[in-house]
Every structure is written in structure tokens, then in C-alpha cells.
Amino acid sequence: MAQTFTEADTWKATDIPKLLKEAATHFLDDDNVKFTPTSGGVNNLVQYVDTSDGQRYVMRIYNNGGNSVRVKYEHAVLKELNKQTMSFKVPDYVPSKKTGDTHVLLSNGAEACMCHTIPGELPKSAEPASIGRAAGELLVALGNVKIELKSPTPPYFDIYKVHHAISREKFFEEIQKPWADSCKESMNIMVQEFERIEKRLEELKSQNLPFQLIHGDLHFDNVLYDGKKVTGLLDFEFAAEDWRAMELAVCLSKYAAEKDPFNLMDSFVSGFCEYGELTRKEVEGIPDMINLRIMSNVLYFIGRALAKEDTIEALTSRADMYAERIQWVNANRQAIIKSLSSPIEKKLADKAWKL
Secondary structure (H helix, E strand, O other): OOOOHHHOHHHHOOOHHHHHHHHHHOOOOOOOOEEEEOOOOOOOEEEEEEOOOOOEEEEEEOOOOOOHHHHHHHHHHHHHHOOOOOOOEOOOEOOOOOOOOOOEEOOOOOEEEEEEOOOOEOOOOOOHHHHHHHHHHHHHHHHOOOOOOOOOOOOOOOHHHOOOOOOHHHHHHHOOOHHHHHHHHHHHHHHHHHHHHHHHHHHHHOOOOOEEEEOOOOOHHHEEEOOOOEEEEOOOOOOEEEEOHHHHHHHHHHHHHOOOHHHHHHHHHHHHOOOOOOOHHHHHHHHHHHHHHHHHHHHHHHHHHHOOOOOOHHHHOOHHHHHHHHHHHHHOHHHHHHHHHHHHHHHOOOOOOOO
16 A cells, blocks of 8 residues: 555654755764665654765654654564574664664654664565564564563554553544445454454453564565565554454455455465464454454544544545455354364364363
């Protein structure tokens, strides 16, 4: 999906080249750096930084409503992850030459950071087993991360807290506005899912599902692959304490929109199970957690539009796709659970099957 936030009021008035140069002065002694857009960065401004002596970095300027607490938490998580040995890399941020911190506040109130590049390309829906393996490995590593800071990002089941500008009341008010007419059928499908999933969430919350630190936004657009293996996992902005199984649900959510989704999911889970594991209760909750992720995205984009961080097109351009994913998940609920159960049960064959 293309960026839409640069058309929002907040960014229309921003001199982006000037802001990028300001950010670079915090990390580099080089007046001749050049910036080029990356292929990622849907929510934030992300560009390559090429120095005059041939080095390349990645600059990120956050578009998160000035949420410095979230940035601080993300960087604390990555600092601890970088102490662990993993088969892939995660972002390694460069400290500011002025403060020593890995993120800095710019004149427009946005946070900025710069990290070393990681080789590789976005694999999209290719290589799901390799991505699954990396996701399972990361989940285990995140389970070992201990930091003093409290996660500023709510768990997915607190769905109406996904963005500071949204609430249950505000959501149902907003979808009555003219912008929703362009995707009315899809929005109606999602409203029905909101009503269903609110009841289901109470059941899931009563099950005391395993809870830990997760990436929270891990899907194939946040992965780098070099043709042989996963080289990097990116974008830890939404790292949070949450149901452990939400990590897998987020990963699988994008495959629901692809051709031949079951083969992609099966391959992903076979890789995931080399490191990760889930209980039977978690597996049974995965279809609802996939839809929870999708519904969270709906609320998030409405919140960003209300806060002038993006335009409502960020949602309307995705609404049909989201509705199709939800319908596919609901139509294939039992098949998804059955598909996930086989490799996970095999992984736990030498243990008691957990209830």
C-alpha cells in the first residue's frame, strides 16, 4: 500500500527535505548526505541516508502523534534483543552524537532515529516457512527480554485503545459519515464482526492464555530475505505485552488475502514450530485473533485520520480487502484450527498435550 499520511494536514505543511536534513545532523557530521525513499514506511517517514563516504543508513521520522513514550519503549526492547544471538538481525540504532540517545526530538515534535542497514529484500508472500521460523525464534527471544518500562501499547484485546483518538462510541459515530459510503458494504461486514468479536473476547480473556512481550506487527512486509534466509525483522514500534498467540495471528493475517492461503499458512506454521509453541486453547483462538488484528487496523486508521496523522483513504483503500479477509477467516474457522493443530501437536509430541 502506498503512503497516504503525507496528504494529511499535519504533513502538508511540513518541509520534508528540511526535516530529514535536521534529523541527519543529530547522527552524522556530513553536510552532503542524500535521501531516497525506501519501499516500506506506510505509517512513518522512512528513507535511506547515503553519506559522502559511501555509507548507507535508514532514517525514520515517526508519524505517531508525538508518542515519544512508545518510541522509548521500542528502543529499549531492541537494545535488549541486540544482546541475544539470533539467526537474523533486528534494527541497531545509531546513538545521537549530541545526546547519546538513539532517538531525538525534532523541531516539529516528531521523534527521529537512524539505524544501520540490513541486507535483503521484502519477500512478500514467498518463503513462508523461513519467515515462520524467524517469527518463532523471535517470539522465544522476546520472552527472554526484561525491561523496566511499562508497555505503552495496549494488548490487542483492548481493541478500542489502539489509538488515542478512537473509542467505541467514536467508531460507531464515524462510520455514519459520508466517507464510509464509498465502502459501505465492507464496513457493514466489519460492524457485524465488531459486534461478534466483542462477545468472543470475553471468553478468550477468561482462559488465562499465555502472556508475554510480542513484536505485535510482524508480517512479511516487516521481513528482509536474501534469497536463502531471513536476514532481518523490522519495525518494533508496536511491541507490547499481549497474548503470546497474537504474534502468530498477526503473521497469518496477511496470508488470508493471498491465493492458496492454506498452503502459505501451513508452510509458515511448520517453520514457526521449530522454535515457537502454542497450547490447544491458543490454537482454537487463532481465527478470532486474526480477525482481531484486522479490526484493530480498522480502528487504528480511523484514529489516525481523526488525529490528522493520515487521511481516511488509509482505511477506505483497504476496506474491501479487510472485509474479504474477515469473511474468509469466518468461513474457514474450523479448517484453520485443524491446519494449525497438526504441526503444533507434532512439536509437542514429546510433551503432555497442554489444555
